[in-house]
Amino acid sequence: xxxxxxxxxxxxxxxxxxxxxxxxxxxxxxxxxxxxxxxxxxxxxxxxxxxxxxxxxxxxxxxxxxxxxxxxxxxxxxxxxxxxxxxxxxxxxxxxxxxxxxxxxxxxxxxxxxxxxxxxxxxxxxxxxxxxxxxxxxxxxxxxxxxxxxxxxxxxxxxxxxxxxxxxxxxxxxxxxxxxxxxxxxxxxxxxxxxxxxxxxxxxxxxxxxxxxxxxxxxxxxxxxxxxxxxxxxxxxxxxxxxxxxxxxxxxxxxxxxxxxxxxxxxxxxxxxxxxxxxxxxxxxxxxxxxxxxxxxxxxxxxxxxxxxxxxxxxxxxxxxxxx
Numbered sequence: 001x002x003x004x005x006x007x008x009x010x011x012x013x014x015x016x017x018x019x020x021x022x023x024x025x026x027x028x029x030x031x032x033x034x035x036x037x038x039x040x041x042x043x044x045x046x047x048x049x050x051x052x053x054x055x056x057x058x059x060x061x062x063x064x065x066x067x068x069x070x071x072x073x074x075x076x077x078x079x080x081x082x083x084x085x086x087x088x089x090x091x092x093x094x095x096x097x098x099x100x101x102x103x104x105x106x107x108x109x110x111x112x113x114x115x116x117x118x119x120x121x122x123x124x125x126x127x128x129x130x131x132x133x134x135x136x137x138x139x140x141x142x143x144x145x146x147x148x149x150x151x152x153x154x155x156x157x158x159x160x161x162x163x164x165x166x167x168x169x170x171x172x173x174x175x176x177x178x179x180x181x182x183x184x185x186x187x188x189x190x191x192x193x194x195x196x197x198x199x200x201x202x203x204x205x206x207x208x209x210x211x212x213x214x215x216x217x218x219x220x221x222x223x224x225x226x227x228x229x230x231x232x233x234x235x236x237x238x239x240x241x242x243x244x245x246x247x248x249x250x251x252x253x254x255x256x257x258x259x260x261x262x263x264x265x266x267x268x269x270x271x272x273x274x275x276x277x278x279x280x281x282x283x284x285x286x287x288x289x290x291x292x293x294x295x296x297x298x299x300x301x302x303x304x305x306x307x308x309x310x311x312x313x314x315x316x317x318x319x320x321x322x323x324x
Contacts, residue, residue, distance in 0.1 A: 005066040007031045007053055007097065008073030010041045012181075013112055013166060015173040016209030017070050018046050024213065031062045031073070041174055053093030059100035068108040068216060069101050074147075076140065086143035094147040098154045108216050109151075109161040115201065115226060116141045117148045117165070120292035127295040128165070128224040138283035160221045164212050167228035167294060171205030171313055172320040180237075181317065187241050188323045194255045196280065198288030199233030204313035207305070214303040225299040229307035234288070237310075244315045245323060260285050 004021055008014035009030035021028045022045050029047045032038030038048035051058030053073050063069065075089040094111075101109050119132035135142050151161050170180030180202065186192045211227040219225065232240075238251045255263075264280040299305040308316075 002067035003027045003029050003065055004068040004070065005029050005031060005063055006070045006072060008071070008112070009046070009048075010037055010174055011072065011074075011076075012169050012171075012173040012175075012179070012205050013208055013212075014070070014072035015041065016171075016205045017072055017212045018042060018209070019206065020209035020213040021070075022046065029062065029066070031059070053097055054088055056096045056100065059097055060103065063100050063104045063106070066104065066106055068110065069097070069106050070110045070112070070212060070216075071097050072112040072212075073097075074112065074144070083139040086139045087146075090140075090143035091146045091150070094150050098150060098159060102154065102157060102159055107160060109159050110212055110216050111148075111151045111161055111163050112212070113148045113151075113163045113165050113224075114144045115165050115167055115228065115294050116287070117145050118292075118294070120290075122289075122291040123293075125293045125295055128226055128298055137286050140283055155222055162215045162219045162221065163224040164208075164215055165224060165226045165294070166208045166211075167201035167203045167226075169203055169205050169208055171317050173205050175321070181321065183237070184241050184314070184317060185321060185323065187238060188245055190249075192238075192252050195234040195238060195252050196285065196288055197234070197254055197257045197260055198285070198291060199231060199236070200288060200290075201228040201231045201294050202237070202310060202313075203227050203229045204308040204316075207307045207313075211299055211303065211305050214299075214305055218303050223302075225303060225305075226294045226296055227299060227305070227307070228294040228296050229313070230310050231293045232310065240311055240314050241318075244311065244318055257289065 004026050006014050006018050009018050010032055018028055029049055030038055030042055031051045032048050033052050035048055035050050049062045051062045075086055118126050118130045120126035136145060155161050168180055175181050208227050215225055235251050242249055264282045264285045
């Protein structure tokens, strides 16, 4: 049986890619930095091999006899004291795995990009054609733009790549990273006195895993697919979460935009002195205020992808997190 390699398998997206592959009885190997963590998080049917996208030699070993590669590894944080880590992991790491995949002659290369590489104005809709040619406003966004371009260029060198662009991911899977799952848990604990302004598009994690595998099965090389279910502003998302938690608590008030901007700027200045992440990273606020709406028609029509409605997804996430 041919082997499929998944990078980033201990993250929310990679974990659900592994689940979607195993559901099809695929032989899966996960590249993990810690064998202990990989074995604790991943199903026993998934083999684990130690390596790192920043270590080219480990990629060559991990990719031996692999027919398909899912590259979901990345550094998704919105702030780091040393921003060079975005270049090392998201850009250089992607270059390393591209080189290994080309040397190994893999048949499919499924790349987890992001909706952040697209261009749209506030309140506008966009689809897979709207690649932004201008540098974005944060280290994370620019690193993902550069990595996306590396994969695009590698197609001309024979890389059989397909691009997936998930929105804000939530749902069952590893919960170490901050994100929507963390937002749900903090609402449950009454740990959010004020909501940040703005909103973002969302998608249920198992649907993201399924979308990746459907793309491998059905899509042509060079294809791009946005994986997004709906757009939520934060008060609307909080209202859904609180309702599904079965509480009658009121939605927290929203922080005014000018206040959020001052807090983010001051917080990042203080973070440089304390080495602790700011309360509101500028990148996070930047994303929340973008207010552009991705379209999922292509994934539905060409892949047969069917996303889980937000209320159902939140209900299943609350159950997974054991909050109800």
